[in-house]
Amino acid sequence: xxxxxxxxxxxxxxxxxxxxxxxxxxxxxxxxxxxxxxxxxxxxxxxxxxxxxxxxxxxxxxxxxxxxxxxxxxxxxxxxxxxxxxxxxxxxxxxxxxxxxxxxxxxxxxxxxxxxxxxxxxxxxxxxxxxxxxxxxxxxxxxxxxxxxxxxxxxxxxxxxxxxxxxxxxxxxxxxxxxxxxxxxxxxxxxxxxxxxxxxxxxxxxxxxxxxxxxxxxxxxxxxxxxxxxxxxxxxxxxxxxxxxxxxxxxxxxxxxxxxxxxxxxxxxxxxxxxxxxxxxxxxxxxxxxxxxxxxxxxxxxxxxxxxxxxxxxxxxxxxxxxxxxxxxxxxxxxxxxxxxxxxxxxx
Amino acid sequence: xxxxxxxxxxxxxxxxxxxxxxxxxxxxxxxxxxxxxxxxxxxxxxxxxxxxxxxxxxxxxxxxxxxxxxxxxxxxxxxxxxxxxxxxxxxxxxxxxxxxxxxxxxxxxxxxxxxxxxxxxxxxxxxxxxxxxxxxxxxxxxxxxxxxxxxxxxxxxxxxxxxxxxxxxxxxxxxxxxxxxxxxxxxxxxxxxxxxxxxxxxxxxxxxxxxxxxxxxxxxxxxxxxxxxxxxxxxxxxxxxxxxxxxxxxxxxxxxxxxxxxxxxxxxxxxxxxxxxxxxxxxxxxxxxxxxxxxxxxxxxxxxxxxxxxxxxxxxxxxxxxxxxxxxxxxxxxxxxxxxxxxxxxxxxxxxxxxxxxxxxxxxxxxxxxxxxxxxxxxxxxxxxxxxxxxxxxxxxxxxxxxxxxxxxxxxxxxxxxxxxxxxxxxxxxxxxxxxxxxxxxxxxxxxxxxxxxxxxxxxxxxxxxxxxxxxxxxxxxxxxxxxxxxxxxxxxxxxxxxxxxxxxxxxxxxxxxxxxxxxxxxxxxxxxxxxxxxxxxxxxxxxxxxxxxxxxxxxxxxxxxxxxxxxxxxxxxxxxxxxxxxxxxxxxxxxxxxxxxxxxxxxxxxxxxxxxxxxxxxxxx
Numbered sequence: 001x002x003x004x005x006x007x008x009x010x011x012x013x014x015x016x017x018x019x020x021x022x023x024x025x026x027x028x029x030x031x032x033x034x035x036x037x038x039x040x041x042x043x044x045x046x047x048x049x050x051x052x053x054x055x056x057x058x059x060x061x062x063x064x065x066x067x068x069x070x071x072x073x074x075x076x077x078x079x080x081x082x083x084x085x086x087x088x089x090x091x092x093x094x095x096x097x098x099x100x101x102x103x104x105x106x107x108x109x110x111x112x113x114x115x116x117x118x119x120x121x122x123x124x125x126x127x128x129x130x131x132x133x134x135x136x137x138x139x140x141x142x143x144x145x146x147x148x149x150x151x152x153x154x155x156x157x158x159x160x161x162x163x164x165x166x167x168x169x170x171x172x173x174x175x176x177x178x179x180x181x182x183x184x185x186x187x188x189x190x191x192x193x194x195x196x197x198x199x200x201x202x203x204x205x206x207x208x209x210x211x212x213x214x215x216x217x218x219x220x221x222x223x224x225x226x227x228x229x230x231x232x233x234x235x236x237x238x239x240x241x242x243x244x245x246x247x248x249x250x251x252x253x254x255x256x257x258x259x260x261x262x263x264x265x266x267x268x269x270x271x272x273x274x275x276x277x278x279x280x281x282x283x284x285x286x287x288x289x290x291x292x293x294x295x296x297x298x299x300x301x302x303x304x305x306x307x308x309x310x311x312x313x314x315x316x317x318x319x320x321x322x323x324x325x326x327x328x329x330x331x332x333x334x335x336x337x338x339x340x341x342x343x344x345x346x347x348x
Numbered sequence: 349x350x351x352x353x354x355x356x357x358x359x360x361x362x363x364x365x366x367x368x369x370x371x372x373x374x375x376x377x378x379x380x381x382x383x384x385x386x387x388x389x390x391x392x393x394x395x396x397x398x399x400x401x402x403x404x405x406x407x408x409x410x411x412x413x414x415x416x417x418x419x420x421x422x423x424x425x426x427x428x429x430x431x432x433x434x435x436x437x438x439x440x441x442x443x444x445x446x447x448x449x450x451x452x453x454x455x456x457x458x459x460x461x462x463x464x465x466x467x468x469x470x471x472x473x474x475x476x477x478x479x480x481x482x483x484x485x486x487x488x489x490x491x492x493x494x495x496x497x498x499x500x501x502x503x504x505x506x507x508x509x510x511x512x513x514x515x516x517x518x519x520x521x522x523x524x525x526x527x528x529x530x531x532x533x534x535x536x537x538x539x540x541x542x543x544x545x546x547x548x549x550x551x552x553x554x555x556x557x558x559x560x561x562x563x564x565x566x567x568x569x570x571x572x573x574x575x576x577x578x579x580x581x582x583x584x585x586x587x588x589x590x591x592x593x594x595x596x597x598x599x600x601x602x603x604x605x606x607x608x609x610x611x612x613x614x615x616x617x618x619x620x621x622x623x624x625x626x627x628x629x630x631x632x633x634x635x636x637x638x639x640x641x642x643x644x645x646x647x648x649x650x651x652x653x654x655x656x657x658x659x660x661x662x663x664x665x666x667x668x669x670x671x672x673x674x675x676x677x678x679x680x681x682x683x684x685x686x687x688x689x690x691x692x693x694x695x696x697x698x699x700x701x702x703x704x705x706x707x708x709x710x711x712x713x714x715x716x717x718x719x720x721x722x723x724x725x726x727x728x729x730x731x732x733x734x735x736x737x738x739x740x741x742x743x744x745x746x747x748x749x750x751x752x753x754x755x756x757x758x759x760x761x762x763x764x765x766x767x768x769x770x771x772x773x774x775x776x777x778x779x780x781x782x783x784x785x786x787x788x789x790x791x792x793x794x795x796x797x798x799x800x801x802x803x804x805x806x807x808x809x810x811x812x813x814x815x816x817x818x819x820x821x822x823x824x825x826x827x828x829x830x831x832x833x834x835x836x837x838x839x840x841x842x843x844x845x846x847x848x849x850x851x852x853x854x855x856x857x858x859x860x861x862x863x864x865x866x867x868x869x870x871x872x873x874x875x876x877x878x879x880x881x882x883x884x885x886x887x888x889x890x891x892x893x894x895x896x897x898x899x900x901x902x903x904x905x906x907x908x909x910x911x912x913x914x915x916x917x918x919x920x921x922x923x924x925x926x927x928x929x930x931x932x933x934x935x936x937x938x939x940x941x942x943x944x945x946x947x948x949x950x951x952x953x954x955x956x957x958x959x960x961x962x963x964x965x966x967x968x969x970x
Contacts, residue, residue, distance in 0.1 A: 004689060112723065
């Protein structure tokens, strides 16, 4: 039967997902400009693998395939995961990651809206835990090293593992800025010495600082479109920057500035696109703040004191676990019951 | 813009709300016109939130316009009046404007076309006490015309030291509806007269009229009409945001007071009346007119959208014909598009709750897309004016975790539909909440029924025990008498035997009582069943005797009846479905035949009476 309301606002899920994907486009463009065609290859591979897996899982579960495959959620997952992969990772890695994220992290939990963990981060985390060496082999951005791979060489490397004669991957590889800082500090290099490396730009890594700026731009678009709550990115960045700031102020020789933390690694991507995943986070206003703040804190701790160069993925996954708990204890008072709850709180 | 900025300080926004397309222009430009007087009117008897009114007329009665045809039944009820003059042709269950499509009693009135009024007199409310005023309004059938049809007389009186704020709800926030807008534009002075009456009756210290800012003409008309009022009265323009016309939302907007669910606004010093209700209060008190018509917006897929002052009971089909219903209308919404419902058919008669009828077409209301999974985006929570977390309530409802839903204040949901309106996954959230609520109500009802059944069962057990015991006592008494007789014959052996028998019987009775107490332990505390037994044993036998003579008979009868029922049931269960259906049909036919016979008898009687009356009249005429 047809029941009220008879009106609905035409903002389908597909449009929401489409807008999120659109918000990623500037960063993809800058990323491709700095690192080459490998980025686009990873995105394409991830998208195809994710969609095929999605369709296969839907078929297994006797769900209608068309409306769900076209809802855009698998594409967003695939893109977010591809953007956190090294652009020159071998083709099978991103494919495996995409299959696992869709099949394991999404459909095994009941499909869209039911997953406990952020699927993109699950795919990424599985691969970095399983293949740490391959996953940290990043090519240096264009312009840092004298030699760079052209597009055909990149394709050949991703798909066949062959490089043009006389070239070893090590010659074009470089650690990420976050990684560099960490390893160099362990070798007792001074901070000013580390930042003299051509890998660093004015605030973050060369190239990567522009990519993160593009994520920020996309994030502002999402905020403008009211697709994400402003509390999450603001809190996450504030806590990450705040903790970094405290350490930096106390000991600038060993701890980098908040700006460096904001514009390196997955900070901006995480702030606007990953921590804001509504499915795996709390929904209450206060819960969102707590969630984002703890991810910010964990990210810093893992980055600086942990075993991995970047901490966003693990911080997000850890906090995904806590989201239902946070929701449970941060229920806001409903209309007309604000005083009552306060009273009840005072009594207890 | 300046005016809006200046007004910004005078209202207090509520959380959430949505702004659907207004669709008010279609009908807001046309002045209120008198509706048609249909050939027959179907007046529902249940036109208040409380009990159904009791019919005062019989089939065949001739009534005048405004004559009370059904009286209020109990406190929470209101009278129903003949909308026009004519003859009562039926009092029967008919379809009413309700989403269920269930039948409810209606009075069918055949209009004579003359539209003759009863004698109307002004009510001298200034010299009447509170009770008289309340009774008067109840008998005039005054109920909330905003759609909730809460009897208005219940809102008058109560607060001893007066009311802080009297809120007049003129927000009219639902799309499409313009009846209140037109009423204010055209009859502002009468509304203000009604407000003056209410202000006096309620001893209100201030009056605030809340109007959405999409009705500037109504605001101007009301402002002009309130000029020179001797008490504090203000027209507060609030932003156009659904559901600002919800009583609680409007009270919050105007007074910054939040009325929790289950609390009466009067307790917070506020009372809220719909603007159209105020108008009918004025008409009832100053002109002696009961509520027999209301302004209804006819809009949507019709040729001439507009506002009609329609008689209560006018079949919706007549109203649609009046507005020029288009051929491709597929169904009709009663009320607004956000909270209204589809009527089961156009034969239903307009009720006092009917503020709007929207003819639906697929062009105007495209079919809703399929539901997608909830991604917990929280848009619904942002839109919820009750500040609930609809995505969680949806989850609890879907997983039938109703206790949790109740814990999270499911019953604070006002079913405004704002959440479903914004949901990007097109989830019909309100339906899930309605489902959860009805499941909880059903569970509570069945729990109550189970409690009652258990009590009945326990009582029956107790009664049976008592009967058995009393029988034993009677026998013992008889034996004792015999024994006494024997004793008087002075046979010591006999006496001894009799004493032994008596002792044995007493032992047996005690044992039985103990066993009964043990058996009854699970249902009731042991001493509860045991206590009366011992007590009764101690009681004089003679006193118990007269009761016990009747009871076994009765118990026997009950047992027989129960056995018969059981046999019947068994028989019925043994029957095939066809047989069952046949039997049912037979039963039905029997009932129908009996009813028809009764009706025929009644009709014959009525005809006879009418004939006699007619003869008399003829006689006096001649």
